[in-house]
Amino acid sequence: MKNSARMVIAAAVLSTPALAQTGDLARGERDFRACAPCHSLEPDRNMSGPSLAGLWGRTAGRLPSFDRFSEALKASGIIWDDRSLDAWMTDPDRMVPDNEMPFNGIKDDRVRAGLLAYLKEATKPGAQPPQTAGGPMGGMMGGGGRVPDLKAVExxxxxxxxxxxxxxxxxxxxxxxxxxxxxxxxxxxxxxxxxxxxxxxxxxxxxxxxxxxxxxxxxxxxxxxxxxxxxx
Ligand code: HEC
Structure with a gap:
């Protein structure tokens, strides 16, 4: 029952380009959970990994507020764009040997495409993370990973x-x-x-x-x- 409902929705999404895009974004937002423990989307809010805000066009390893880039990433000369990010997400170690991102990569093309679509929107300068699904879950994970503000705890x-x-x-x-x-x-x-x-x-x-x-x-x-x- 549940499965067939999902198939109907999937078919409807695939049949209309506008919706297909929304579907990708929603999936991308969800899949960003794989990155959110280490990366925020807010400018200069660095966690274990660098903030991804303003990522497109950035030179790899050069975010001034992040102190822990590997020598390998700093020396890579990569400029982040659709292609380089797709390669990085596929297999970071293959693209930049000796980088220090503890992440194996995503082999599923569709998952990467959704994540790229989401990240491209959500990392634009001044972007609010896009409200995708529109439903009650829409935007819930937006803003990337967040640690609680320890000045305001119970x-x-x-x-x-x-x-x-x-x-x-x-x-x-x-x-x-x-x-x-x-x-x-x-x-x-x-x-x-x-x-x-x-x-x-x-x-x-x-x-x-x-x-x-x-x-x-x-x-x-x-x-x-x-x-x-x-x-x-
Ligand atoms: C366990 C923590 C962790 C996870 C999970 C993780 N990253 Fe990272 N990421 C890092 C670290 C640490 C670096 C810095 C690596 C280096 O300097 O070699 C990094 C670097 C990056 C960079 C380069 C940024 C720059 O300014 O050059 C991008 C892009 C990136 N990660 C994207 C992602 C995406 C997208 C995901 C999810 C699919 C992800 N990361 C998952 C920790 C993580």
């Missing part, structure tokens, strides 16, 4: 105190709760970007699926050991 994420005793960290948050973590399950991190926490106000962010792991994210490295009291 009390259960605001760290008040951290103690360390033998192999255990205990983290007390503003809602009055204290959670205990095996020391190898609590990671101490920093975020100095505008999404990072205020100085002296680290945030507790759960990590992983099991519920036994979390990150405490500080504004700067110097805050970390000062915030942890050795006490049993």
């Amino acid at each position: 009390p259960s994420m605001q760290v008040q105190a951290i103690t360390h005793c033998r192999d255990t960290y205990r983290v007390t948050t503003s809602d009055g709760k204290t959670r205990a973590f095996w020391e190898r399950n609590l990671r101490l991190k920093t975020d100095s970007s505008k999404d990072g926490p205020r100085s002296g106000a680290p945030a507790l962010v759960s990590a992983g699926m099991m519920g036994d792991r979390a990150d405490v994210i500080f504004a700067a490295p110097a805050e970390i050991s000062k915030a942890i009291e050795g006490r049993c």
